[in-house]
Amino acid sequence: MTRFAVLGPLECWSGPQQVEIRGSLQRSLLGALLAAEAKPVSVRALVTELWGDAPPAQWENALHAHVSRLRRRITGCSDRATTEPGGSPRLIGLATGYRLVVTETDLDSLSFTRQVARARAIAAIAPSEAAELLRSALSLWRGTAFGMITGGPMARAAAHHLEAARTVALEVLFDVELRIGRHADIIPALRELVESPQLNERFCEQLMVALYRSGRQAEALATYRAMRHRLDEELGVLPTQTLRDHERAILNHHPALHTRANHMALRE
Structure with missing residues:
Protein backbone atom coordinates (compact mmCIF):
# COMPACT_ATOMS: atom_id res chain seq x y z
CA MET A 1 0.00 0.00 0.00
CA THR A 2 1.38 3.40 -0.99
CA ARG A 3 0.97 6.30 1.40
CA PHE A 4 1.83 9.98 1.17
CA ALA A 5 2.62 12.21 4.12
CA VAL A 6 2.61 16.02 4.27
CA LEU A 7 2.12 16.64 8.01
CA GLY A 8 5.85 17.10 8.37
CA PRO A 9 8.54 16.47 5.74
CA LEU A 10 7.02 15.42 2.40
CA GLU A 11 7.23 11.62 2.20
CA CYS A 12 6.07 8.75 0.02
CA TRP A 13 5.92 5.21 1.41
CA SER A 14 5.36 1.83 -0.19
CA GLY A 15 4.46 -0.43 2.71
CA PRO A 16 7.38 -0.14 5.17
CA GLN A 17 9.75 1.24 2.51
CA GLN A 18 10.20 4.96 1.95
CA VAL A 19 10.35 6.04 -1.68
CA GLU A 20 12.78 8.87 -2.31
CA ILE A 21 11.48 11.71 -4.47
CA ARG A 22 14.61 13.43 -5.72
CA GLY A 23 15.02 17.02 -6.78
CA SER A 24 13.26 20.20 -5.69
CA LEU A 25 11.06 20.36 -8.81
CA GLN A 26 9.91 16.77 -8.40
CA ARG A 27 9.11 17.40 -4.75
CA SER A 28 7.33 20.64 -5.61
CA LEU A 29 5.26 18.83 -8.22
CA LEU A 30 4.28 16.07 -5.81
CA GLY A 31 3.60 18.65 -3.11
CA ALA A 32 1.24 20.59 -5.37
CA LEU A 33 -0.67 17.45 -6.37
CA LEU A 34 -0.98 16.39 -2.74
CA ALA A 35 -1.97 19.88 -1.65
CA ALA A 36 -4.98 19.56 -3.96
CA GLU A 37 -6.11 16.46 -1.99
CA ALA A 38 -7.35 14.48 -5.02
CA LYS A 39 -8.78 17.49 -6.85
CA PRO A 40 -7.56 18.41 -10.36
CA VAL A 41 -4.67 20.84 -10.66
CA SER A 42 -4.45 22.95 -13.80
CA VAL A 43 -1.36 23.07 -15.98
CA ARG A 44 -1.07 26.79 -15.30
CA ALA A 45 -1.09 26.23 -11.53
CA LEU A 46 1.58 23.54 -11.81
CA VAL A 47 3.79 25.74 -13.98
CA THR A 48 3.53 28.53 -11.40
CA VAL A 67 5.10 14.40 -14.55
CA SER A 68 6.35 11.34 -16.43
CA ARG A 69 9.37 11.07 -14.15
CA LEU A 70 7.21 11.33 -11.03
CA ARG A 71 4.77 8.77 -12.41
CA ARG A 72 7.61 6.34 -13.11
CA ARG A 73 9.07 6.92 -9.68
CA ILE A 74 5.94 6.09 -7.77
CA THR A 75 5.03 3.35 -10.25
CA GLY A 76 8.27 1.60 -9.44
CA CYS A 77 7.61 1.54 -5.70
CA SER A 78 4.66 -0.89 -5.84
CA ASP A 79 2.01 -2.31 -8.14
CA ARG A 80 -0.66 -0.23 -6.40
CA ALA A 81 1.28 3.04 -6.27
CA THR A 82 -0.34 4.59 -9.30
CA THR A 83 -3.63 2.74 -9.43
CA GLU A 84 -6.85 2.93 -7.55
CA PRO A 85 -8.47 -0.26 -6.19
CA GLY A 86 -10.38 -0.71 -9.46
CA GLY A 87 -7.22 -0.49 -11.56
CA SER A 88 -7.63 3.09 -12.78
CA PRO A 89 -4.49 5.27 -12.97
CA ARG A 90 -3.43 6.99 -9.75
CA LEU A 91 -1.75 9.96 -11.46
CA ILE A 92 -4.26 11.03 -14.09
CA GLY A 93 -3.61 13.33 -17.03
CA LEU A 94 -6.57 15.56 -17.83
CA ALA A 95 -7.35 17.92 -20.68
CA THR A 96 -6.44 20.92 -18.54
CA GLY A 97 -4.09 19.46 -15.93
CA TYR A 98 -3.41 16.51 -13.67
CA ARG A 99 -4.96 14.75 -10.71
CA LEU A 100 -3.32 12.51 -8.13
CA VAL A 101 -5.95 10.19 -6.68
CA VAL A 102 -5.60 9.81 -2.90
CA THR A 103 -7.96 8.75 -0.13
CA GLU A 104 -8.10 9.14 3.62
CA THR A 105 -5.99 6.00 4.05
CA ASP A 106 -3.38 7.22 1.52
CA LEU A 107 -2.77 10.79 2.70
CA ASP A 108 -2.22 11.84 6.30
CA SER A 109 -3.72 15.32 5.87
CA LEU A 110 -7.03 13.81 4.73
CA SER A 111 -7.03 11.42 7.66
CA PHE A 112 -6.28 14.29 10.04
CA THR A 113 -9.08 16.47 8.65
CA ARG A 114 -11.66 13.67 8.77
CA GLN A 115 -10.77 12.64 12.33
CA VAL A 116 -10.96 16.21 13.59
CA ALA A 117 -14.33 16.70 11.89
CA ARG A 118 -15.70 13.54 13.50
CA ALA A 119 -14.35 14.59 16.91
CA ARG A 120 -15.97 18.02 16.70
CA ALA A 121 -19.28 16.45 15.69
CA ILE A 122 -19.43 14.26 18.80
CA ALA A 123 -17.63 16.49 21.32
CA ALA A 124 -20.83 17.61 23.05
CA ILE A 125 -22.25 14.12 23.54
CA ALA A 126 -19.13 11.92 23.77
CA PRO A 127 -16.25 14.12 24.98
CA SER A 128 -13.96 11.25 25.98
CA GLU A 129 -14.28 9.64 22.55
CA ALA A 130 -13.76 13.03 20.92
CA ALA A 131 -10.57 13.53 22.92
CA GLU A 132 -9.21 10.18 21.73
CA LEU A 133 -10.01 11.03 18.12
CA LEU A 134 -8.30 14.39 18.41
CA ARG A 135 -5.19 12.87 19.99
CA SER A 136 -5.10 10.27 17.21
CA ALA A 137 -5.39 13.00 14.57
CA LEU A 138 -2.69 15.16 16.16
CA SER A 139 -0.34 12.17 16.46
CA LEU A 140 -0.10 12.15 12.64
CA TRP A 141 1.98 15.32 12.75
CA ARG A 142 5.76 14.91 12.45
CA GLY A 143 6.74 18.57 12.07
CA THR A 144 5.80 21.62 10.00
CA ALA A 145 3.31 20.84 7.23
CA PHE A 146 5.08 20.03 3.95
CA GLY A 147 8.37 20.33 5.83
CA MET A 148 8.98 23.83 4.46
CA ILE A 149 9.75 22.38 1.02
CA THR A 150 10.69 24.68 -1.80
CA GLY A 151 7.31 25.15 -3.41
CA GLY A 152 4.91 27.62 -4.87
CA PRO A 153 1.65 29.17 -3.72
CA MET A 154 -0.35 25.92 -3.64
CA ALA A 155 1.97 24.14 -1.23
CA ARG A 156 2.42 27.26 0.90
CA ALA A 157 -1.33 27.89 1.12
CA LEU A 178 -11.15 20.56 30.59
CA ARG A 179 -14.75 19.45 30.28
CA ILE A 180 -13.98 15.88 31.38
CA GLY A 181 -11.77 16.91 34.29
CA ARG A 182 -8.27 16.35 32.89
CA HIS A 183 -7.12 19.88 33.70
CA ALA A 184 -3.97 18.77 35.53
CA ASP A 185 -2.87 16.53 32.65
CA ILE A 186 -2.89 19.29 30.04
CA ILE A 187 -1.00 21.97 31.99
CA PRO A 188 2.50 21.04 30.65
CA ALA A 189 1.37 21.03 27.00
CA LEU A 190 -0.57 24.27 27.41
CA ARG A 191 2.30 25.98 29.20
CA GLU A 192 4.66 25.06 26.36
CA LEU A 193 2.23 26.45 23.78
CA VAL A 194 1.60 29.66 25.73
CA GLU A 195 5.34 30.27 26.08
CA SER A 196 6.03 29.57 22.39
CA PRO A 197 6.69 32.44 19.96
CA GLN A 198 3.14 32.20 18.59
CA ARG A 213 -8.92 24.07 38.74
CA SER A 214 -5.67 22.57 39.99
CA GLY A 215 -5.66 24.93 42.97
CA ARG A 216 -3.02 27.22 41.48
CA GLN A 217 -4.87 30.54 41.33
CA ALA A 218 -1.74 32.67 41.71
CA GLU A 219 -0.10 30.94 38.74
CA ALA A 220 -3.25 31.41 36.69
CA LEU A 221 -3.17 35.15 37.33
CA ALA A 222 0.57 35.28 36.63
CA THR A 223 -0.10 33.56 33.29
CA TYR A 224 -2.54 36.33 32.40
CA ARG A 225 -0.08 39.06 33.36
CA ALA A 226 2.68 37.46 31.29
CA MET A 227 0.43 37.28 28.22
CA ARG A 228 -0.71 40.88 28.73
CA HIS A 229 2.93 41.97 28.87
CA ARG A 230 3.83 40.05 25.69
CA LEU A 231 0.86 41.46 23.79
CA ASP A 232 1.89 44.97 24.78
CA GLU A 233 5.60 44.47 24.03
CA GLU A 234 5.27 42.51 20.77
CA LEU A 235 2.06 43.88 19.24
CA GLY A 236 1.23 47.02 21.20
CA VAL A 237 -2.29 45.78 21.96
CA LEU A 238 -4.35 44.91 25.02
CA PRO A 239 -5.68 41.41 25.73
CA THR A 240 -9.06 40.64 24.23
CA GLN A 241 -12.15 41.19 26.32
CA THR A 242 -12.52 37.42 26.65
CA LEU A 243 -9.07 37.04 28.17
CA ARG A 244 -9.72 39.94 30.53
CA ASP A 245 -13.00 38.27 31.52
CA HIS A 246 -11.04 35.14 32.44
CA GLU A 247 -8.83 37.14 34.78
CA ARG A 248 -11.91 38.71 36.38
CA ALA A 249 -13.57 35.29 36.69
CA ILE A 250 -10.55 33.89 38.51
CA LEU A 251 -10.45 36.83 40.90
CA ASN A 252 -14.18 36.39 41.61
CA HIS A 253 -14.17 32.55 41.68
CA HIS A 254 -16.76 32.33 38.91
CA PRO A 255 -18.87 29.11 38.96
CA ALA A 256 -17.85 28.36 35.36
CA LEU A 257 -14.35 27.70 36.68
CA HIS A 258 -15.46 24.82 38.88
CA THR A 259 -14.23 21.39 37.83
CA ARG A 260 -16.34 19.93 35.00
CA ALA A 261 -18.38 23.14 34.74
CA ASN A 262 -18.82 24.72 31.32
CA HIS A 263 -15.75 26.97 31.23
CA MET A 264 -16.66 28.03 27.69
CA ALA A 265 -19.49 30.10 29.13
CA LEU A 266 -16.81 32.71 29.93
CA ARG A 267 -16.44 33.32 26.18
CA GLU A 268 -20.06 34.29 25.68
Missing part, protein backbone atom coordinates in the same frame (compact mmCIF):
# COMPACT_ATOMS: atom_id res chain seq x y z
CA GLU A 49 4.24 26.06 -8.62
CA LEU A 50 7.41 24.80 -10.25
CA TRP A 51 8.84 27.94 -11.89
CA GLY A 52 6.92 30.93 -10.60
CA ASP A 53 6.81 33.79 -13.10
CA ALA A 54 9.84 32.56 -15.05
CA PRO A 55 9.01 29.21 -16.67
CA PRO A 56 11.51 27.74 -19.15
CA ALA A 57 11.04 28.37 -22.86
CA GLN A 58 9.76 24.85 -23.47
CA TRP A 59 7.71 24.64 -20.30
CA GLU A 60 5.11 22.29 -21.80
CA ASN A 61 7.76 19.67 -22.52
CA ALA A 62 9.47 20.31 -19.19
CA LEU A 63 6.26 19.85 -17.21
CA HIS A 64 5.37 16.70 -19.12
CA ALA A 65 8.84 15.32 -18.44
CA HIS A 66 8.55 16.00 -14.72
CA ALA A 158 -2.01 24.25 1.96
CA ALA A 159 0.70 24.31 4.64
CA HIS A 160 -0.75 27.45 6.23
CA HIS A 161 -4.26 25.97 6.13
CA LEU A 162 -3.11 22.74 7.77
CA GLU A 163 -1.12 24.54 10.45
CA ALA A 164 -4.20 26.62 11.29
CA ALA A 165 -6.30 23.44 11.42
CA ARG A 166 -3.76 21.90 13.77
CA THR A 167 -4.08 24.88 16.12
CA VAL A 168 -7.87 24.60 16.07
CA ALA A 169 -7.65 20.87 16.79
CA LEU A 170 -5.47 21.58 19.82
CA GLU A 171 -7.88 24.25 21.06
CA VAL A 172 -10.82 21.85 20.74
CA LEU A 173 -8.87 19.06 22.42
CA PHE A 174 -8.02 21.19 25.45
CA ASP A 175 -11.63 22.37 25.74
CA VAL A 176 -12.76 18.75 25.77
CA GLU A 177 -10.08 17.74 28.26
CA LEU A 199 0.75 34.39 20.57
CA ASN A 200 -2.50 32.50 21.12
CA GLU A 201 -4.93 33.89 23.70
CA ARG A 202 -7.18 30.81 23.57
CA PHE A 203 -4.34 28.63 24.86
CA CYS A 204 -3.74 31.23 27.56
CA GLU A 205 -7.41 31.10 28.60
CA GLN A 206 -7.30 27.32 28.79
CA LEU A 207 -4.09 27.30 30.81
CA MET A 208 -5.56 29.80 33.26
CA VAL A 209 -8.63 27.57 33.75
CA ALA A 210 -6.51 24.44 34.11
CA LEU A 211 -4.27 26.08 36.71
CA TYR A 212 -7.23 27.47 38.65
